[in-house]
Every structure is written in C-alpha cells, then in structure tokens.
Amino acid sequence: MNISLLTDYLLKLSRPVKRSLALGADAFVCGITVWMAFNLRLESWTAWSPAHFTAFVGAVAFALPLFIVFGLYRAIFRYSGLPAMMTVVKAVFIYAAIYGFAFTVVSVPGVPRSVGIIQPLLLLVGVSLSRAFVRYWLGGIYQSLVGNEQLPRVLIYGAGSAGRQLAAALKTSPEMVVVGFLDDDDRLHGQVLNGLKIHNPSGMLELVAKLRVTQVFLAIPSATRTRRNEILELVRAAHVQVRTLPGVLALVQGEVQVSDLKELDIEDLLGRDPVPPNPLLLAKNIRHKVVMVTGAGGSIGSELCRQIVAAGPSVLLLVEMTEFALYAIEHELQSLVLKGAHPEVRVVSMLANVRDAARMDEILRTWKPDTLYHAAAYKHVPLVEHNPAEGVMNNVLGTLNTAQLAVTHGVADFVLISTDKAVRPTNVMGASKRLAEMVLQAQAAWVREQGGRTRFSMVRFGNVLGSSGSVVPLFRQQIKDGGPITLTDERITRYFMTIPEAAQLVIQAGAMASGGDVFVLDMGEPVKIIDLAKRMVELSGLALKDAGNPSGDIAIAVTGLRPGEKLYEELLIGDNALPTGHPRIMKAHEDFLLWEALQAKLADLGTALDANQVLMIQSSLKELVPGYQPNGEVVDWVWLERARADGFKPPL
Numbered sequence: 001m002n003i004s005l006l007t008d009y010l011l012k013l014s015r016p017v018k019r020s021l022a023l024g025a026d027a028f029v030c031g032i033t034v035w036m037a038f039n040l041r042l043e044s045w046t047a048w049s050p051a052h053f054t055a056f057v058g059a060v061a062f063a064l065p066l067f068i069v070f071g072l073y074r075a076i077f078r079y080s081g082l083p084a085m086m087t088v089v090k091a092v093f094i095y096a097a098i099y100g101f102a103f104t105v106v107s108v109p110g111v112p113r114s115v116g117i118i119q120p121l122l123l124l125v126g127v128s129l130s131r132a133f134v135r136y137w138l139g140g141i142y143q144s145l146v147g148n149e150q151l152p153r154v155l156i157y158g159a160g161s162a163g164r165q166l167a168a169a170l171k172t173s174p175e176m177v178v179v180g181f182l183d184d185d186d187r188l189h190g191q192v193l194n195g196l197k198i199h200n201p202s203g204m205l206e207l208v209a210k211l212r213v214t215q216v217f218l219a220i221p222s223a224t225r226t227r228r229n230e231i232l233e234l235v236r237a238a239h240v241q242v243r244t245l246p247g248v249l250a251l252v253q254g255e256v257q258v259s260d261l262k263e264l265d266i267e268d269l270l271g272r273d274p275v276p277p278n279p280l281l282l283a284k285n286i287r288h289k290v291v292m293v294t295g296a297g298g299s300i301g302s303e304l305c306r307q308i309v310a311a312g313p314s315v316l317l318l319v320e321m322t323e324f325a326l327y328a329i330e331h332e333l334q335s336l337v338l339k340g341a342h343p344e345v346r347v348v349s350m351l352a353n354v355r356d357a358a359r360m361d362e363i364l365r366t367w368k369p370d371t372l373y374h375a376a377a378y379k380h381v382p383l384v385e386h387n388p389a390e391g392v393m394n395n396v397l398g399t400l401n402t403a404q405l406a407v408t409h410g411v412a413d414f415v416l417i418s419t420d421k422a423v424r425p426t427n428v429m430g431a432s433k434r435l436a437e438m439v440l441q442a443q444a445a446w447v448r449e450q451g452g453r454t455r456f457s458m459v460r461f462g463n464v465l466g467s468s469g470s471v472v473p474l475f476r477q478q479i480k481d482g483g484p485i486t487l488t489d490e491r492i493t494r495y496f497m498t499i500p501e502a503a504q505l506v507i508q509a510g511a512m513a514s515g516g517d518v519f520v521l522d523m524g525e526p527v528k529i530i531d532l533a534k535r536m537v538e539l540s541g542l543a544l545k546d547a548g549n550p551s552g553d554i555a556i557a558v559t560g561l562r563p564g565e566k567l568y569e570e571l572l573i574g575d576n577a578l579p580t581g582h583p584r585i586m587k588a589h590e591d592f593l594l595w596e597a598l599q600a601k602l603a604d605l606g607t608a609l610d611a612n613q614v615l616m617i618q619s620s621l622k623e624l625v626p627g628y629q630p631n632g633e634v635v636d637w638v639w640l641e642r643a644r645a646d647g648f649k650p651p652l
Helices: 003-011 015-042 050-069 082-106 115-150 161-171 199-210 224-236 248-252 281-282 299-312 323-339 359-365 380-386 388-408 430-448 471-480 499-511 529-538 596-609 612-623 636-646
Strands: 153-157 177-182 196-199 215-218 241-244 289-293 315-319 344-349 371-374 413-417 456-459 463-465 485-487 494-498 518-519 552-557 585-588
Touching: 015 050, 015 115, 050 082, 050 115, 082 115, 153 161, 161 177, 177 199, 196 199, 199 224, 215 224, 224 529, 241 612, 281 299, 281 380, 281 499, 289 299, 289 359, 299 315, 299 371, 299 499, 315 323, 315 359, 323 344, 359 388, 371 388, 371 499, 380 388, 380 430, 388 413, 388 430, 388 596, 388 612, 413 430, 413 499, 430 456, 430 596, 430 612, 456 499, 463 499, 471 485, 471 529, 485 529, 494 499, 499 518, 499 585, 529 552, 596 612
Parallel strands: 153 177, 153 215, 177 196, 215 241, 289 315, 289 371, 315 344, 371 413, 413 456, 456 518, 463 494, 485 552
Antiparallel strands: 518 585
C-alpha cells in the first residue's frame, strides 16, 4: 500500500482503535527487547524458546498495566513532547523495579538473572524511540494533512510535459494540493504519473465529488480557443474554478511564482483563434520610423504602443491628456525597450489634448511623425450621452484638428480607431465616431485633389475585452463582491475581440491603406451578454442563482437599457464589404460628404457645441450622420438641471 495512503488511513482511525494499536505496538516492543536481552546475555543469536515466552509474558503483564495507569495511551503521540517522555521514564523505572525483582532477585527457571536488568533498559529505549518516531514522523504528516484539508484541491488538465512541470512546481507549494491529472488520451487513463493518477475527463462530476476538487488548472498551452471551450463545457457543470498560468515554461524557469496562477480569463474563451500577424504589414509603417499614438494611455492606445515598440520604430511619441495613464504606459514601455530586441527605440511622453491646436501643432512640427494612430476618444456610451458636447468636441473636432495638422506636417499615414457603434448609431458616441470617419473620408478626398501625401484610413471594430468600458472587469468585480451581476437586457449581444488581436489588426489594416479606406475587422460571431455572465460565474467555481436554483451563489439583475444603448451592434452600414489581403480585415464602402459641403456644417455644429445647445447638437448630428436615430430623451446633465430649475420637461 502507498505509504501516504496508509498514513492517511491510520490518522483517520477512531481513538479506541488507535489505543489498541498502541498497546499492540508496546507488546511487540516487549517481545523484541526480551529477545535482544537473551541475545546480549548469551552473546549469540538465540531461537525463541519457552524461557523467552515466560520472560515476554512477564514483560507484557507488568508493563502494559503500568503504562495504562500512567496515562501513556491517553496522550496523543504525534504531539508528545518532553513531559510525555518523562512520564515514559517514570513508568519504565517502576516497571524495571518490578521486572528486576521478579526475574533477577527471585529468579525464574530458564531465564538468566541478567535479563531482568537488560530488558527494562532496552524497553526504555524502545518505547522512547517509538514515541519519538510517531512525534516527528506521523505528527508532521498529520499537520500537513490537516493543513492540506484546508487548501484548494486541484486537478491538472493535461498530463503532457506542461502538466508534469506544473505538478512539480506545485508540489512544494503551501497554497494548494494537486490530487490528480485529467487527460484526453485514452492510453493514459488509470496510469500514475509522479504519484498522481491520470483520470478520464468524462467522469468529471464524479471525480470532483470524490476527490473534493475545488479548482482545475489548464496545462495545455497549445490548445486553441475552440478546444478550451470544449473543456469548459466538461468543467462548467462541476462548479469548480478554472485557472491558468501566465506561461508554464516561465513558471518552471522561476520567472514567475506559483502565486501568479490566475483565473482563466474569459478573453481566452470568446471569439476565435487569431490569425498569425503578417510581419511585413506590422513593420511597414513602423520599422525605423517616427510613430505617434494619441490616447496612448487608453486600452487600445496602450496596446498599440506595445505592438509598435516590438516592431522597432526609431521614436514612439505618446500623446495623452491623463497624467497617470501616460506615466503608466511610459514606465511599461521603457521596461519593454530595455528587455526587448529593440533597445534603440526612443519613447517620448507628452501631455496634450487633441483639441488643443497649438499644442498639437507644436508636437507635430517638432517631431514630424511618419505614422499617426489616433486612438484618443471618449468611448463610454452612457457618459457621452450625459455629456454630449464634450463627447462630440473630443471625438469629432479633436479628430479634425489632428487630421488637418497631420496634413500640414506631412504625416504619411493617419489611422483612426473607430467603433461598430458608428453604424446606424442610436447614441451620441456612435454618431460622433461616424462623423469622425466622415471627416477623414472628406480629408482623404481633399488631400488627393491637392496632391498631398497623407493617407487617411479608419479601422472599425466592436468591443475589446478588458478595456476600460468592457463588461468583463465589471462582471468580475461583481462576482468577487458576491453579486448580483447587473445586465441591462437579457437580449443584448455584442461582438468581442481581445485587445492584442485588435491592435495587431489595426496596424496591419493601416499598412494596406490607399487613402480614405474604411476597414472593418472580422469579429467572429456575436455573443449574448447574459451567456457571457453565466460562463464567468461558472469559471469562478460558483453556481448561478435563479428560479431554477434559488440556493445558488450569484444572481443576475436586469436593470434596463441605459441611455443610447443598443441591443445589437453592426459593423457595416451596407452589405458591400470587400475582402482584402488579410482574412480578418474587410474594406467597406461608406458614403460621405465632400470637404466643401462638410466644412460649413461642421462650423454650425461647432457653434452649437460652444454654447452647449443640446437640441441643436442633436439636430446637427441627425443631419450630418445618415441613420442616426436617438432612442430616448435628452439626458445631458447640465440640460436636465437647467430644465429642472426652469420647471419644464426637456423635449425628446
């Protein structure tokens, strides 16, 4: 039997059974010490004889009752210390007097008198050593087992090299206990790897209950998202937490600690497997060039900066209006530069607002960037709906200001980060982003007429997971707080893409631009947000609380659509998308106004913005952006407060 299993079995026995075993062990020690006493007295190895048996019976008859009287079997051996040992000495001292009197002073035929002196000495050594052995061996294991009972019990999915390395790294961890492997390979089922059994994943529910598993670690670094989804389907009904690693090799090499184990991000389970980037497209507008990113501290802007640094520009200009965001991304990028393959990259951080023409002109005139990625924008739909003038000024006029200065200072490629909310918008944010697209389309046509060199392009995509406005961090925090998860509508769906994939596709799309292009990223299939919420609950090892399971852990509360929020998002205004040289990038043909016509209308919009005339702003957006249909009342905070003070209801 496996020694650890035997130890576990012994420790779980009842107290009466343990006392009986202790009595038997001491009787065995009596027999061994009697035999050794005969051997020492006769100076030869002797066979067991009636004299041996007589001396053994006397030893058991005198020793065990004395040990019981002295309480040796009431003590917990694994906690025995110096006081317990002193008790053993006292009991054996009295036993030696009795045993010596019987076999040395009185004498028993066939038993040498010296046995009455030698055997008690050996018994003292034998009983003391047996207690010490239990104290230092069994006690340590007991403490470990007791501690382990309180620790998370883990199954490792994947018995390959990654799984073995992970198990070895976790073996000495005080934070969790590995109880087995799961693997899809039928040939491995039932085998034992490093003392851990390999199980069939199809028996997940029974296995989790039997082994009291609380977490499953994925040690399958090469698995696709599709395969991870299949694994999740096996695990989700078991209500265990799924976790993964920053990188198994990094763990084994000591670059990260076991404590770096993290929950399996929902990002790993949505969408489809990314297409490997084209290195030529990634490098075309970046390598050995001066590159500028506005909104560099945002979710997309910061990831663009990471990708750009990896591509090896000569200078990377970070433009950001938020001080802390700029500091954070600059610090991160400087570390990447020091550790990366392009230590010659110069990172320059500048606090600036894209609406500040003088500041932006100063930056562009000084550095004359070759490529500009314009990610600066207000993107949070309800916030922009409550502050429409600021949203439009930043998203539209900030874009116009930056674009015109880019033309003036000879920027070769200008790429706008757009959004699927620009398609048939129902909110100010979406309308402002579509208008920003139209501004660049008009500028592109005007530049071609003037013989300028700036190529304008726009890249439109849906939600990115983990961004500042994403539901994923919100849901994760709500689950951590015990719920409920707040959902605006059970029917709501969204497209999702990981931030790194989106940034890579933005760079590649910009490299394919000829001027005025509207690129649309293939976002895969739309995801129902309620399904996303449910899966996040299950990934956390918790149960959904609903009518069918009122004793669950996390409930979902439906709060109603927020101002300007749509049930469904779209990526194309029409059905005229054309393929490009990249399988995940399409090109849309979108109608727009020429610069001469658009310029006058933007001037009227600017007047309304300066005066914060919300109705006029809304009217201008309706006129400028085909398909813009606000779906609710005006909710601008300033407008609402003035209306309340004036005592009238704001019109729709």
